[in-house]
Amino acid sequence: MLTRRHFLAASSALMASPVTRLWAASTLDLGGARLDTLSDGNLVLPGDFILGGMPQAEMEAIVGKYGLPIDRLTPPCNVTLWRDGTNTVLFDAGSGPDFQPTAGKLAEAMEAMGLTVEEVTHVVFTHGHPDHLWGLLDEFDEPVFPNAEHAIGAAEFDYWTDPDTVNTIGEARTAFAVGAARRLAVIADHVRRLADGEEVLPGLTARLTAGHTPGHLSFDLDGGPVPVSILGDAIGNHHVAFERPDWASGSDQDRDMAAATRVALLDRIVAEGRVIAGFHLPEGGIGRVERAEAGYRFAAEV
Template structure:
């Protein structure tokens, strides 16, 4: 028997243009042995510049951002959802924004359709954190899990923070909806969630790494195959300009700004020193690249 979610998904796919080109939705790809990793576009966000750039040394910040040809009053970062397929598992790292956050985001099902995938194909969902653009795509329009056959994994600290009834009162007025939305979605899958710890191998070849600061329990995920590896960094490195050039600067988007800066510096040090490829949720070109040391910090090199 078809569920309401399946009926909705089928209807949406039927309305989609059969000529929709894959390039609109598939950002970038990397293959490691038998593992295929793709980044899928969930669209873009529209954010006031201060949400990311607020509190930074303004003159130096403006010089960096201008070098990348970007304004400082408004930013429109891409959203890259990572998809891993190894022949056994079909794994999503985060699920995008869904239809209720911003009209320019929530395009993940279009990406699935372009690739010939169904939400029912997903075996695992691994969350980096529970901000709206990463988790609000979890439920369909009937408040049923969009990825009905998936197992869900999240860090214990991240889950506990968003499920704490005090969070909505302490997170700040501008982010109250973040807390309400995260709690509603996590509650819907609470009985299906597996909690993961720092350093744990959560799936064959996939290890979790606690990268706190952006949110209290933010996780990155290192995918390994033989001598090759790539790190899904989520929002622990949130952009390709100031986050790389001055990772030590506090960013307005981070909930614990000092901790996030320390995490960013440590993570970039490791990625650059060990030449580990990275996938950033809000990085350009599909988000796949490398960190390269520069005179003042780092630079993002798209691959």
């Protein structure tokens, strides 16, 4: 069963103010388990970071259908939480305070739903970009989730901790490489490094969905009433990524590989009837994929 839940939270600094922050989370009831998405805020990006290099007229027509501008995009950031009664698993840790001021709000969302950092048993990273990894550490460079096992794809870990990455990733992403290396160094001695197809926990399997980053992982959650795929940024928006998954996107580090990954992933999701949870998808990010006249469409479950 899919439902919508809204959380109203005000930090202590705001209690004397009429301003409050509204948090929305999608909830997927999985029988003996449940999946929530928690808002980490949103990003503010120049449009060409995602849309650059696409066929201009066709791209503008697609993006326009969704009521979006093409010069500035503000994608939401949805951190997925899975609880099965034994494990409390976060997929990614959000941005933390050091990336963009509109993001890094996960702690407020957790507080609003009464979840403490000590309760989190696992933090599983899809990839090493700032909005997914930089919330790993607190202001003292200690892990935010002190009791959690941390896991990331082995290829992803190797890429971001390779000293040469900062020299080859490109000037626009140099800070990404520096920030990832610093954070991963803190957990290097005990982080679990996942292989494609590895069972992370019973019913939870890592799937290599490379292209956005070299070792990007998505995760399949099976064994419940409906199969679920937690996508990270393998499908990074609800417009061109669905309608033209074969188009290269400026947000991907290997654009051709990422496009091939999207095409294959969307086809598998539809064929297997999977519900998806997407980090940058709207309405909390939980929904289904439907075939359209050309390509696909995202149908949020509200």
